[in-house]
Amino acid sequence: MFIHTGHLPSSFGASYTVPIPKLDSRLQALSVNDFRGISISSVVSKIFEHAVLIRFVDYFSKSDHQFGFKKNLSCSHAIYCVRSAIEHYIDNKSTVNICTVDLSKAFDKINHIILFIKLMDRKLPIQLLNLFVLWFGISETCVRWGSCDSPFFKLIAGVRQGGVLSPYFFAIFVDDIVNKISDCNIGCYVRHMCVSVFMYADDIILLCPFVDGLQRLLRVCERAIEEIDMKINASKTVCIRISPRSDAKCAPLTLSNGAQLMWVDTCKYLGVYFVRGRYFRCAFKDAKKEIFFII
Secondary structure, eight states: OHHHHTOOOGGGGEEEEEEEESSOTTTSOOOGGGEEEEEEEOHHHHHHHHHHHHHTGGGGOOOTTBOTTOTTOOHHHHHHHHHHHHHHHHHTTOOEEEEEEEBTTTGGGOOHHHHHHHHHHTTOOHHHHHHHHHHHHTOEEEEEETTEEOOOEEOOSSOOTTOSSHHHHHHHHHHHHHHHHHHTTOSOEETTEEOSEEEETTEEEEEESSHHHHHHHHHHHHHHHHHTTOOBOGGGOEEEEESTTTTSOOOOEEOTTSOEEOBOSEEEETTEEEEOBSSOOEEOHHHHHHHHHHO
């Protein structure tokens, strides 16, 4: 009936946002950037989202390079694929240069107009598209902290973290990043299969056997990100080198705004710390520290 009439109750657009800390406040002091807002919305609206997903699931497919928001896939699967690609090159006496790319506030900055265009490109039924346009148009939220609520304000960008369809919207929104990197024919390949890029939600990792190739790969990635009205967070984007020649000095990679990306000894991807060296290996020092602190 909602799809047939093109109408939604106003309560479907209302939610309240609860700030959840990303870090353990017992380990360090938290700032406003250390919280993730989770939206709590109407149960009936979530049932409707589930119904839409079941009926129109074919329109919400994701790239094979995207491991997030997929049934029976987890961070460990993404790490396994990254490790397999790296070890394939190391076993063949080659180098793998890695760049872990961080997007600035990705979920909160989704441009609704660009999202609607991408849904149109997927030939989404016009009745359902009109319903999504209406739904985003009436979306508003307040922030709940303890027993206090802020005034309601409209959501003019982003998707609600905690929504049933939100992960699918985000995956559709960023799919072109993977497609454009795969199409540029730069980076690592295993049996003609592109393994230059892997994504888990908004966490991107780029692989290339050459430093200048990694720079070109980064520029392709950056242009694709800018086309969807997002930006790379230069302070959290770093590079690391795994190779028998891992000690070689390399020039820093640069973004289009002149920001330089440093080569580091360890980098974090999906909670795992990769270590610079001759072979692929991980560091567990930080994980052990957290366990000892809890004990």
